[in-house]
Amino acid sequence: MPTLTKLYPMQEVSLHNSQDDCWVTIDGKVYDVSSYMDEHPGGDDVLLAATGKDATDEFEDAGHSKTARELMESFCIGELEVPTPLIPELEIVPNKQQNDIVEKIKDMSKQYWTVPVAVVGISVVASFLYSRRN
Template sequence: MDFVAIYCMEVYDVSSYLEEHPGGDDVLLAATGKDATEEFEDAGHSKSARELMEDFCVGELDPSSPSIPELEIVSKKQPTGIPQKLMDLTKQYWVVPVAVVAISVVVGFLHSRRK
């Protein structure tokens, strides 16, 4: 999947830069599919960052086009079924096994003190 952002009517494919971006990939993902000029300028990027951008430029938008369409980013991760649901339940209800172990320890301790 390509992650494309727009800056000053130029289109940038930042797919290969996601993991290297100093601000984290979430910043780039938030700018994907829209005009990110304002966000880029507000971040106060250095001269070297602006020079690095040139490597990711893949084209320019036609200024006569009516608007820039917004893209929706969705996860392609599919639910894995019953095992995943079981893991989710065990994460939610970890208190029960911990309580059983704690009670067992207390009972064992009290039983050993009586002897």
């Protein structure tokens, strides 16, 4: 079998979705089955339903014979283009900036220490007054 060099994006494959122009993808390969539509034992509607998506699972579930798999290779026109995944860029924070963040947190804790102390103090006084009543 010759080496496949033509790559097709799924968007282009999905445009070929009619009786006269039908492409399907199976196992990462693109097949132009337009000329086989009338001969397909499962009917043309099965092939038309497989356009615009990866039909590998449907193909495997149908239990195709070795002969059918060999015949399928004659319709192969290329491979499915696999989009490269978007990898987020790693943001490297300089040590100076990390130290700045730590310093800001320390400053905030020094500045706002009175709020938790006041809450604790009020709680102690309230519990003392409540216990004196009983």
